[in-house]
Amino acid sequence: MTKRTLGIIFGGKSSEHEVSLQSAKNVYDAVDKEKYDVVLIGIDKEGKWHLNDTGNYLMNGDDPKRIALNKSNKGIAVVPGESEDQFIEKSSASALEQLDVVFPILHGPLGEDGTMQGMLKLAGLPFVGPDVLGSAVSMDKDVAKRLLKDAGLTVADSITLKKHKKDTVSFEEVEGKLGLPVFIKPANQGSSVGVSRAGTKEEYTKGIETAFRFDNKLIIESAVKGREIECAILGNEEPLASGVGEILPQGDFYSYEAKYIDEKGALLQVPASLSEEMIKKVQEEAVKAFEALECEGMARVDFFLKDNNELVINEINTIPGFTKISMYPKLWDLEGISYPKLIDKLIELAIERHDRNTRLESKYF
Template identity: 55%
Template structure:
């Protein structure tokens, strides 16, 4: 049987570049070699696409703080309607075409619909949400407004854009209470996020968030348990068991997620009161559908002491590192890492084949 060529696209021009490298390594190591032929496509921090070899495509692989892309590789690209044919920037390549793409790109220029649109133009099926779902999932402002419109419970938030007047700490606290969070609107992995307790830390937090985005969110601090649910599917998605994050840091920061293996305790499945897991799973599915997500998504929620569940956000390309929740939740739900990758690729191809049947001409 001819193997399916899977282009694993990773790295990216984003502050979450290093997280993507860790995720890609795990997917590359776990993918079923009997069924799939992985093709490594790394994007460096300048935005160059590089064809990687199966050996030495990463440097410092055992150190999450120093891991980097080996950039001594052949620059490549795809052309519109190329059907996955890999084109060399510098010369001819005899590498054939990829059959499906598996983008493992976290943050802007990868998770926000840009690469998804590029792959659609190249006529390549790809894992995960499409252009719209990816863009919505990346922009926390738009995401939260859509969730609110869909009647899904969320926390209070304010939005600031670059150039407008920055409200005083007291003004924000009067609406959101204190402490509250300040974060870039289009960033993940807790990059640029600060927990603000007082006036002294407020302006520094705003400045940090604006260094990553032109739009930032101010969110209320919700005193509750941090629970998560993994979702898998296209039109009829499934929800995993519920997991709980118990951070050892002040909040679930970038360091706690990716650098400090003791940064949090992951309780899978979470020990929850009767009926709460089912309620959280239902909310996760509703969120997934309301935000036009496809393929995969991780829904992050808060469980308050009174039993109320609030949705925090969706991650349309959640982490696939060795300590990431998404694959762990599915493993606890009976789907192994290789099986999960297989299901995601099948979902990508199924959607692509369905979209191919749509008419592109009225006449």
């Protein structure tokens, strides 16, 4: 069997840097080393790229609170265009081993928002997860909401606010339109980074300031009372939905700490205790959302299930967490797809899409 060379790109100049390190560790540990030669490329918080040794690429790898990238002395330069030398090790000016496919396990801006996907596309490399457009529109909560509503799906009522117009919407206006409490979210962040719950004017003012630290656009969203339901999607042109899981937060909401640091911060109920009819409805709407946002490869779709059985889409995550307490791999494991097999399927989907796209005509004359 011919082994493929898999590049795993992780870390990143993002507030979700440490989450990415955890996910990369799990992905690397689960990869079938009989099938793949793995090249690890770590991006530090300053945005510099490092060729990492598989034996010591992380510091405090088993501690989510202290995990860090072990920066190497081997910097990497990227060469755009389809060639055999997409990545160059700077100190030696030598090309890295030719990569067959890339798993960009990067969360948040500059990794999940279409920027990395565009660079990999320019380099002529197959990559796991949605293409440029699906990544970009899914990351932007404001744009995603508009597309989901246009597809006939239900989203929470919200107000979009840009930093240069931050004084144009008052607390009183927000209360009148959305009620209280509200959630204030940076439009282009994930993992609950910069998210605040506001029930008073003081909390609202503080929440606005916090969200604008992470993005130049935010959404102010009405609180939806309901169960937190999640469904995993896998596939390209014919996506499949997993079974359904439920998040049972132990605090006010499913915070960053509950998702990635505190194993007791939330309970994951897999499968969720739902009727067969409701499970089917969740799966159908998850696939519909996946397709409405032009996604391929993978995504996790998060819902609120209200007491009247109405489903409200919270968000869609195109590079879901792959940490040891993440829902996406757990849901596919429930379907009989183990972690290594899931990685295989994601890689095959990446190559399938790349091959499909390379067959398109690029010359008119």
